[in-house]
Amino acid sequence: MLGILAITGPIYIVIALGYLSVRAGLFARADMRVLGKFVLYVALPALLFDALANRPLREALHWDYLLVYALGSLAxxxxxxxWFRRRAQADRTLAVVQTMGTMCPNSGFVGYPINLLVLGAVAGSILGMNMLVENLLLIPLLLALIDVAQGGGHWRDVLRGVARGLVRNPMVLGLVAGLLVAWTGLPLPGPVQRSVSLFAQASSALSLFVIGGSLAGLSIVGMRAQVAQIAVGKLIVHPLLTFGVLAALEVGGMAPLQPELRTGVLLATACPMFGIYPILAQRQGHDGLAAAALLGTTVASFFTISALLWLLKLA
Structure with a gap:
């Protein structure tokens, strides 16, 4: 158990330090937005590029992993x-917003640091593949479902807007550039490679610190039941269904997933939801619930991820 805490402990200590630094007034919540922009626009794109460009394309992309992650998330x-429509009796828009919180993990800010500690260098490839599925499939699909739920009937316009956003998304650009370099096999000049690596190394600790600082001042008062349902969906249902999809595919004839990729996809799906969840829920007027769910799920994930690591160690 001490070995598991040695993995999860540093992750959540850094998150706690970010939270306490804002609560103590050392940083303002607005400062977290600035640091977050650095992570999103500089450090994570550099990390994605660095992780993919420095290995052959066949090692950077694993189609079996992409299939498992995509089908597990769609399930x-x-x-x-x-559940949210029939059992929780949420209206259509709220049900989609709540579902969004259960199926889009924080692959960059939480998933990558955890996989880096557990799996080492392969964590970069896992992050890149997660970003492909999330940005090209999951987020566009969810935004289209929200538009349909609101009766807009313009899901094609939503998808066109998402496509335009992808072209300007620095993480997608870093990912595509890394894949192109891996495909061509062209080596990078030494100074360029070292510069990219320096920015990439800044992503792990800083992203966790930003998550903690962004949680300061949030509250789940009056929303505990809804937050609990979203948290259970994200931290338990998502990894369980992904494991079920993986098992079904292997029984159906797919070659067994490499052990590190099997661990990586389960840890990725067991992470709390992405940090922009409240922003995406804001247009529908559910940003308060989304922020509360982000807080509750992030706190609860310390226990669920530690339990998952213990189970994986026994397997």
């Missing part, structure tokens, strides 16, 4: 959307 979408 979570179906199950949780039905």
């Amino acid at each position: 979570t979408l179906i199950v949780m959307l039905l």
Whole structure:
């Protein structure tokens, strides 16, 4: 158990330090937005590029991993959307917003640091593949479902807007550039490679610190039941359904997933939801619930991820 805490402990200590630094007044919450922009626009794109450019394309992309991650997330979408609509009796828009919180993990700010400590260098490839699925499939699909739920009937316009956003998304640009370098096999000049690596190394600790600082001042008062349902969906249902998809595919004839990729996809899906969840929920007037869910799920994830690591150690 001490070995597991040695992995999860540093992650959540850095998150706690970010939270306490804002609560103590050392930083303002607005400062977290500035630091977050640095992570999103500089450090994470450099990390994605560095992780993908320095290995052959066949090692950077694993189609079996992409399939498992995509189908596990889509299974979570179906199950949780039905739950929120029929059992929790949420309206259509709220049900989609709640479902969004159960199927889009924080791959960059939380998932990558955890996988880096557990799996080492392969964590970069896992992050890149997660970003591909999330940005090209999951987020566009969820935004289209929200538009349909609101009766807009313009899901094609939503998808066109998402496509335009992808072209300007620095993480997507870093990912595509890394894949191109891996495909061509062209080596980078030494000074360029070292500069990219320096920015990439800044992403792990700083991203966790930003998550903690962003949680300061949030509250789940009056929303505990809804927050609990979203947290259970994200931290338990998502990894369980992903494991079910993985097992079904392997029984159906797919070659067994490499052990590090198997661990990586389960840890990725067990992470709390992405940090922009409240921003995406803001247009629908559910940003308060989304922020509360982000706080509750991030705190609870310390225990669920520690438990998952213990189970994986026994397997």
